[in-house]
Amino acid sequence: MFKHLKQGAACAIALLALSANAATWTLSGDLVTHDPDLYKENSTWWIVETSDTGIGVKYSADGHAWKQGVSIFGNGLSWWGQYNGNSKTVWAPDVHVWNGKAILYYAVSTFGSQKSAIGLATASSIATGNWTDQGAVLTSAAGGDFNAIDPNFFVDKAGQPWLSYGSFWTGIYTTRVDANTLKPIGSRYHLAADSSGIENAFIMSNGSYYYLFVSKGTCCAGANSTYHISYGRSTSITGPYLDKNGVNMLNGGGTTLDAGGGRFIAPGGESVSNGVMARHELDSQNGYNGVLFMNDLTFVNGWPTY
Template sequence: MQIKAQLKKVAAITGLALGALGLATQAEGATWTLSGALVTHDPSMYVEGSTWWVFETSDTGIGVKYSPDGHSWTQGVSLFGNGLPWWGAYNGNTTKAWAPDIHDWNGRAIVYYAVSTFGSQNSAIGLATATSIAKGDWVDQGIVLSSNSGSDFNAIDPNFYVDPSGQPWLAYGSWWTGIYVTRVDVTTLKPTGSRYHLAADSSGIENSFIMRNGSYYYLFVSKGTCCSGSSSTYRIAYGRSASVTGPYLDKNGVDMVNGGGTVLEAGAGEWIAPGGESVANGAMIRHKLDSYNNYTPIMFISDLVFVNGWPSF
C-alpha cells in the first residue's frame, strides 16, 4: 500500500476512532491515546533523548515517524527513500524496505531492515548506522544476512538484542522453519557463530522481538497471516526462557519450536490482526488492521506489564 498517500484519509478516520478508543480504554490505563500520522506497518519504536521514534515498513525506503511524547506523531522523511543499488536483487527493483529494527549500540544509532518481495525467500537483512537518529547521517553497511530459495529460513524481520553480559544478538525469520537467533560481532554487528532455533508454527510465524524482564527472556512473535483483509489471522504470541537461546516455553509449557506460544492479543471487532510488535520504555507498539476502513494498518501503543512473570496489557 502507499502509506503516505493515505495519511490524510486515515487522519480523518483515526482522529475520531482512536479518540473514542482512548476514552474507552483510559480506565484500564493501558492503551494510549494517539493522534497524527498513525498509518503504520511493522513499527519499531525507540526513544532517543526526549524524542520518540518509529521506523516502519514503507514503499519508499524505511519509513520514519517522530513524536515529542509518544502520543502525537508526525511523518518524517524516509531513510533511503530512493532505494539502494543492492536492494534490486532482492525486492524486484523497487524502493520498498521491510520491518526495520531501531536501536543504539556503543553510542551510535543502528537500524537493521529487510528487503524482499512478498512470499519470497530471496531476501536480505541490511544494516545502517548513524551518529544519532535525530542527526540522521545514516550510512548503509550493506548485507548482514541473506537467504534464497534453497535456504531453510527467510532472512527478514531482524531484531537486535543485547544480553546482560553485553553480547549482541540478532533474531530473524519469517515462515518456513521459523525464528532463529545468532550472536553478532561487536564490531561489525554481523552474525557470527552458531544459530539457535527459537520458534516455528505451521500457520505462519515472523516478527520476533526479544526482551528481558526479571530472570527471564521473553520472545514475542506475530503468528498467522498479516495482510489478507478479512481473512487476516495475525496475532501476537509469546514464551519465556532462562536463556536467550531458548527453549522458549508458553504458559502451558509448550516449546515455541513445537508451535507453542501464549496469545497476548488477537484483535476483534473493528481492530483485527495485531502484529509487527516491538517494546520500548515499558510499552508495546504494534499495528492493527482497521476492518471498517479498507483494512488500513494503524499504530497502537499499550503499556506492557508482567503479572506473575507473564506479559499482559
C-alpha cells in the same frame, strides 16, 4: 511482512476510546503504519516502519502525537534490486542505539520469496539521521530453511549483542553479532516455529527471563487476516521458550497476548521500548490499513500483559 500502505496519510484516532485493552495510549496524528518499531532516544520517540519508499519514519515529542518524517533511503539503494525486484520497498526495520551510535537493521524481499536480505545502516544518532548504509549482513535464498527478514537486535544480560530473524518456512532464529561490525558470528539457534505462519520476532528481558514475542498467522488478507501476537519465555536467550502451558515455541507453542477484535483486527509487527509495546492493527472501517496502537506492557507473575 509487507502490505501496500498509504504512507503519510493522517489518521487522527483517539485509540483509547476504541480499544477495550487497558493502559492503551491515546494517539493522534500520522498513525497509518505497518510493522512499527518503537524506540525512545533521549526525549524523542521514534518509529521506523515498513514502507514502499525506503524506511518509513515517524517521530513524537511525547509518544502520543505522531508526525510522519522523511524516509531513510527513500530513493532505494542499488543493491536492494536483486532482492526486492528493483523497488524501493523495505520491510520491518529495527532501530536501536548501541555503543554511542544509532544502528538500523532492515529487510528487503518480495512477498512469498526466500530470496531476501537483512541490511544494516548506522548514524551518529537517530535524531541526526546521517545514515550510512553498511550493505547486507545476512541473506537467504530459495530452497534454504529460513528467510532473512524481520531483524531484531537485542543485547543479553552479559552485554553480548544478538540478531533474531525469520519468517515462515522453519521459523525464528537468533545468532550473536560482532560488537563492532554488528554482523552475525558463530552458530544460529532455532527459537520458534509454527505451521500457521510465524515472523516479527522481538526479544526483551524482564527479571530472570528472556521473552520472545512473535506475530503468528496471516498479516495482510483484509477481513481474512489472522495475525496475532504470541509469546514465550526462557532463562536463556537461546531458548527453549515455553508458553504458559509449558509448550515449547519450537513445537508451535505461544501464549496469545493480543488477537484484536471488533473494528481493529490482526495485531502484529510488535516492538517494545521503555515499557511500551507498539504494534499495528488493521482498521476494518478504513480499507484494512494498519493503524498504530501503543500500550503499557506489564508483567504479572512473570508473564506479560496489557
